[in-house]
Amino acid sequence: MFKEMEIIGQFNLGFIITKLNSDIFMIDQHATDEKYNFEMLQQHTVLQGQRLIVPQNLHLTAVSENILIENIDIFRKNGFEFLINEDAQVMERVKLVSLPTSKNWTFGPADIEELIFMLSDSPGVMCRPSRVRQMFASRACRKSVMIGTALSVSEMKKLVVHMGEIEQPWNCPHGRPTMRHLANLDIISQD
Numbered sequence: 001m002f003k004e005m006e007i008i009g010q011f012n013l014g015f016i017i018t019k020l021n022s023d024i025f026m027i028d029q030h031a032t033d034e035k036y037n038f039e040m041l042q043q044h045t046v047l048q049g050q051r052l053i054v055p056q057n058l059h060l061t062a063v064s065e066n067i068l069i070e071n072i073d074i075f076r077k078n079g080f081e082f083l084i085n086e087d088a089q090v091m092e093r094v095k096l097v098s099l100p101t102s103k104n105w106t107f108g109p110a111d112i113e114e115l116i117f118m119l120s121d122s123p124g125v126m127c128r129p130s131r132v133r134q135m136f137a138s139r140a141c142r143k144s145v146m147i148g149t150a151l152s153v154s155e156m157k158k159l160v161v162h163m164g165e166i167e168q169p170w171n172c173p174h175g176r177p178t179m180r181h182l183a184n185l186d187i188i189s190q191d
Contacts, residue, residue, distance in 0.1 A: 002164030007156045014147040016156045022185040029159060030147050031172040036162040038140035038173045042128060045136070047079030049098030055083050056096040058109065064116045065094055071119045074126055080112060105135050137173035 005018040005025070016027040060068065068075065069084060079100020085093050100107045111129040118127045128136070145151065145159065163169040163178065171177055 002160050002162075002169075005160050007153050007160065009153075010151055010156060013150055016151070016160060017182075018160060019185075024182040024185065025179050026182050027160060027163070027179045028172075028176065029145050029149070029151065029156070031176045032159050032163055032169065032178040033144035034137075034140045034172045034174075035169055035178055036159075036166055037144050038136055039166045041136040041140055042133070043126075046077050047100035047102055047132070049079045049081050050101045051081075051098045052096065056109075057092070058094055058096055058112065060091060060094060060116075062090045063120075064113075065091060067116050067119050067123070068094055068112070071115075071124060074119065074124075075112070075115065077126065078111075078115065078128060078132060079107065080115075100132075102135060105131070107131060133173070140173060 001020060005020045008017040008019055008024070010029075011017050011026065014029060016029055016032075018025045018027060058065075068082070072082065072084075075082065079098070079102075080096065081098035083095040083097050085095075096109070096112070100111075107129065111131060114129045115127065118129075119125070145155075151159075169178055
């Protein structure tokens with residue numbers, strides 16, 4: 001219902017005041033933009049890999065090896081590339097050939113293990129290692145509207161509409177709430 005919210009204005013160069021029916025809400029302009037930017041990075045970023053000079057053995061268990069092979073596309077989106085030899089002995093079928101790197105962030109076997117663990121609970125579900133999430137949270141924060149920035153009504157409306165386009169708009173990636181219910185005008189007018 002974010003699309004239906006009416007923009008009342010900006011408060012203290014940091015909060016958007018909106019109205020939906022009789023309810024008044026205060027939306028943190030930075031936290032809400034950060035959450036949207038974070039979710040867009042999570043969904044659409046394919047990390048680029050850095051090829052290794054020599055393919056690296058991973059020493060995975062048979063179960064872990066199967067999870068990796070069955071979810072190879074998720075690993076690719078996270079910037080990992082593997083050489084898979086189906087004819088090799090179990091636990092020796094997979095070799096790492098490329099690791100994700102992004103500016104000053106580097107990733108490695110611990111991130112592969114974390115992804116395998118996550119995928120063992122939710123096979124086929126797109127997920128990111130925690131360090132990739134941290135990197136995206138940092139980038140989303142830096143590219144978001146800052147507190148202290150004056151916004152036009154159309155800029156405020158865009159931020160509010162974006163909240164309705166993501167699954168969990170309630171907190172930024174660092175845990176800060178994106179909005180608070182301020183008042184219900186029907187209750188106030190009765191007093």
